[in-house]
Amino acid sequence: MTNNSIGCNVTECKHHAKSQNLCTLNHIEVVKHKEPATCAECTDCGSFLKG
Numbered sequence: 001m002t003n004n005s006i007g008c009n010v011t012e013c014k015h016h017a018k019s020q021n022l023c024t025l026n027h028i029e030v031v032k033h034k035e036p037a038t039c040a041e042c043t044d045c046g047s048f049l050k051g
């Protein structure tokens with residue numbers, strides 16, 4: 001089941017819909033790895049799973 005509310009182009013992720021650039025999870029956790037986060041690159045999808 002795809003989630004139209006979560007667009008994603010990380011096709012390498014196990015949760016990616018593959019046929020469309022969407023996530024299949026109902027909920028994802030967005031995380032930061034720089035404190036404070038000052039740019040988009042400081043954030044990531046914490047729900048990524050190696051496919």
Ligand code: SF4
Nearest residue numbers: 008013015016023045
């Ligand atoms: S879990 Fe994150 S990285 Fe994986 S498909 Fe969903 S939004 Fe993309």
